[in-house]
Amino acid sequence: MVDNPIETNSPGSGTRIDPGIVRCLPDQTRPTSRLLEHKLTSDELLHLYQRMVEIRRFDELAMSLQRQGQLGVWASCLGQEAAQIGSAYALADQDWVFPSYRETAVGLMRGITPGDLLHQYRGTWLGGYDPYKHRFAMNSIPIATHALHATGLAMAAKRAGDNLVSVAYIGDGATSEGDAHEAMNFAAVFAAPVVFFVQNNHWAISVPLSAQTASPTLADRAPALGFRGMMVDGNDVAAVHRVMSDALEHARGGHGPVLVEAITYRIESHTTADDHTRYRTAAEVEEWRERDPIARLEHHLDSLGMLTDDIRRSTREAADAKASAARIEILQLSAGDPTELFQHVYHGERPLLQEQREMLRAELRAWEEM
Amino acid sequence: MVDNPIETNSPGSGTRIDPGIVRCLPDQTRPTSRLLEHKLTSDELLHLYQRMVEIRRFDELAMSLQRQGQLGVWASCLGQEAAQIGSAYALADQDWVFPSYRETAVGLMRGITPGDLLHQYRGTWLGGYDPYKHRFAMNSIPIATHALHATGLAMAAKRAGDNLVSVAYIGDGATSEGDAHEAMNFAAVFAAPVVFFVQNNHWAISVPLSAQTASPTLADRAPALGFRGMMVDGNDVAAVHRVMSDALEHARGGHGPVLVEAITYRIESHTTADDHTRYRTAAEVEEWRERDPIARLEHHLDSLGMLTDDIRRSTREAADAKASAARIEILQLSAGDPTELFQHVYHGERPLLQEQREMLRAELRAWEEM
């Protein structure tokens, strides 16, 4: 079944998309009443498949580097590849991304190198890439705070007459923070071109969605504030791409912000420092493993006759090769000269920091001489 | 026309009352499609009339005391008497009120004396009444912050098994603050017996409602968070009483929080320090003056033949007498011994404050001797 209800919605404000959760690819684990058309060519589907495999491979690499003590901590996005890659693929170059700590796939899609992206986790610096080059803002660890930065940047771009959309990636837990509300309200009031892309992965560390909100949806926050909310199956890369494309178009067209709730699941623990077996059942995780976004796409490609053994193999090999290269890049990261600590605190020089830098310099010299 | 749609709503969550704005008393200024039954006897209506007149008289007194330099500032609630008095009248003794700075009428309805209530504005102390005696928390000046205190107290009362509802009075502007969102979300998640009574008086100092939200209603925030929202004509004391009674019953019955949006208008400037002619038209104010809540009730009582000249006169005289007494009480307020400044900062004694108190005491002695 293919239907097209998205266009039938009045643009502008206050509406949430029917029929609820948008899906485009068949889901093997449950009967899907109706599927909508997606906007991807077969080549694009194949490309997304390759990127998903590659990025999952990267996530596995990061997990193992962390276990080897090469990364301080790792926040896996395993299981969320469709949500992240499908949404990132819909972006235009000029669009801006405001990520949390879990948007590895989005960062890689924006062309940031693995090493640059992982400084923070390796502990070599707090950030590592040029956010302007990739239009990918600094990771924001304080939950929901960056939704305001995304809104501010969108207000600025609109004011400048620039044709771009600013996308805030936040989690289900983040929607409880005051900043999330304020960001959405400002975005609505100023009709700013922002998309709030909420990855509802059902957990905020150990707190399940049911303890986070009494509402059946997060998407309904949008119409309550006078703007458009949409829900999408976050494990369906084609549906995510489609909904995100519509959302971006809506925002780009001057119709104000959009909230996209992508329903997905965090397969791993919150981070490598967490142990999810303490608070959720293996059965629940298993249920979602069966809804794996890569398997879903694979199945679809298969049914189209597009997935030969050759392609599978070359995809895997390409992913392995990229992972090997990434591994080398990451292991070569280093913190550099410790006196850089004083370099970026202010634009101008400060006597107090100069003193402290000189003290450190003297210590470093003394240690060297020992 | 009398109808009763409130009971037909499924209690529990996620619903907003139809048919929109509840009204019970005819509004002379516009055709009212349908009026709902109210829950007040004629005696009660008359009583509320008398209290509204009395409290408006009090507000005028406070305005004039401020002009005479006897109060530092005054935040008038003129025009909002129906919203405040109708809602306060619906409360049970055991219920708690968490007011902002404008809830004078509610405070007087809770039995606080004018003097106790006005310490803050006279500048003699930051507060003045026993909040436990009146179940009327300290005025909260930082916008929306007290909505969280109301929610916490409701969570506590529910836990203790006590049959009470906690009411947070907030303004339209307050709904933009993160704290308002967090309070509503916590209340919904913990199904706490709270009523968020939002006086939508169309202005937050100089910022109109249209610049505060892109949504046509504030009540819709509630269903988006999984709880009940209701709208009422805030200049209709009987309708406010009815909606508030229903809201309290809902919350008291364990069905979770309720948001009541009472649509009213701030007739005066924000405070005596403000000049509303800078940002709004005389015509707009005039339009709302014509919807005066006291005149509305008066008209209704008149139409029932309940308002003799005698009653009008005695009401006015009683109000004047109370105002005279209040005036005396307020003028007698004084700050007392300045060393009390150190008395309530901590429960225990602190050497640093003891030193500072001794210094002040010595200065006071020296000044006396001069």
Next chain:
Amino acid sequence: MSGFSMVEALNRALADELAEDDKVLVFGQDVAALGGVFRVTEGLHDRFGDRVFDTPLAESAIVGTAIGMAMYGYRPVVEMQFDGFSYPAFEQIVSHVAKMRNRSRGHISLPMVIRIPFGGGIGSVEHHSESPETYFAHTAGLTVVSPAAADDAYSLLRSSIRSDDPVVFLEPKSRYWHRHEGTLPVTTLNIGVAQVRRPGTTATLIGYGPTVEVCLAAAVAGSDEGWDLEVIDLRSLSPLDTSTLISSVEKTGRAIVVHEAGSFLGMGAEIASQLTEKAFYSLQAPVLRVTGFDIPYPSAQLEAYHLPGVDRVLDAVARSLSY
């Protein structure tokens, strides 16, 4: 009326920056049609249109969206309506405004100004008379300044808007209506440089914002006692102009810091520590502090007891001289 008030100076500084640099934006609560509760932004919306605009009532959002705008190349000047209402924005200020440049290894500059009317003495209600400078000055990554005079307010605000570092700009409410002789524009000292407002030899009085006037009045009164008091206006709390303070103390041997904030971890603590460390042999008495009490800011009728006044400053001078 001749000369100009601090409110007028701030207004003119905003207008001149708005006129000269179209990247400058001014926003906050009630800054447009109303012109701000203190009229600092009066007329700017009329003149500059939507570059001066009102926002919904949410301080975290005001600062948070300013961050996004600054990232995009604008120079936002935002207003927190009162000192006590800057706290909802605290997380944005401490976790992002102060740290973004460092986090991004220098890629991101946030040239933004957070204007905060601060301090007491105007008979206001609670939360309207706070002195939050310690919270900001302790935070690495922020510049914190406060003018004491109208001419300096003009020049400091313009420099703050032009600074590539984020600036917390503390406006002393009790000095808003004080008039200064002369005409605008003026250029005063740079950010980071303190000003000797009155030279002297007996002891050094150190103030900023609202207390500079108190120090100057104490110096006048002190001359009756035969004291020749030096008065320094810090102007900038972070960075702190330690060298001007040291030079003064090397001359006078005595210092008294005066501020409205409580003593405990107030600016006086930092100044006393630095002076003691760096001018140890010059000091003939400990650096003394004359400050607000360590209590919540009191109600209007009691604030006079709380605020540091001329008598307390003179008492401290006497105490200092008794060492």
Next chain:
Amino acid sequence: MSGFSMVEALNRALADELAEDDKVLVFGQDVAALGGVFRVTEGLHDRFGDRVFDTPLAESAIVGTAIGMAMYGYRPVVEMQFDGFSYPAFEQIVSHVAKMRNRSRGHISLPMVIRIPFGGGIGSVEHHSESPETYFAHTAGLTVVSPAAADDAYSLLRSSIRSDDPVVFLEPKSRYWHRHEGTLPVTTLNIGVAQVRRPGTTATLIGYGPTVEVCLAAAVAGSDEGWDLEVIDLRSLSPLDTSTLISSVEKTGRAIVVHEAGSFLGMGAEIASQLTEKAFYSLQAPVLRVTGFDIPYPSAQLEAYHLPGVDRVLDAVARSLSY
């Protein structure tokens, strides 16, 4: 394993208070099923049911609702997951927690504890290693304490829960797993009293939380130089036990304050100022400060350069002795 860690001590203190007083509640993010990210609340939800519960992800709400509960007679103990995530609650803490008793003229007590794991040295990512003590200790109306040892953690937390004043309880993360010999329960000193952890005569080292261990290690190392260093553990930052500090300095004539927070307006500033004022004639050198740099907390591989260590403390002792 013999003895108990600080995490175990804190867990036991919570359990014992929950058991003895049914008004005690424990809540925050991930404190129930997970037992807290540091396992401080492990097992408490199982044992005490819904008196130990998880909340949605909103710090202002956690503190704000705790205020309402405390008003109603409960004694909430709330957790901020990390130091850097206490800032969204800053307004509730500064404008209400600290001021409610005073505002209500003594009618309202807020017996609540805000637990905050704080400080660095655990190789964590940004916002997870902050030292926010100045923000709280500068705020009148709050009590601020920090244990350095596991036994003290137990006793201080129990006293904090029993205090009728709101307490900000700073738990030094780097000491969480350090074991203490002995068995619980124990009773240590009261809130407001500092402890001399090691007597000495050459100079006084003053630390709290994570830096007491650094001071003790420096004292051991210093004995090689022939120095007999006294080490004081503040335990309570506000109130500050000035008299214990004065007595020590009257004996040693020299003091060095050690903390991870930046120097500018850090606790060292307050201590130095008070000691200089109150022990002026005893001090043979300025009170020196060995602190974290005045920069945003650095990344894991650089934090060792930032944190005050034994060598820097010893250098400071040498500098102090050179006066």
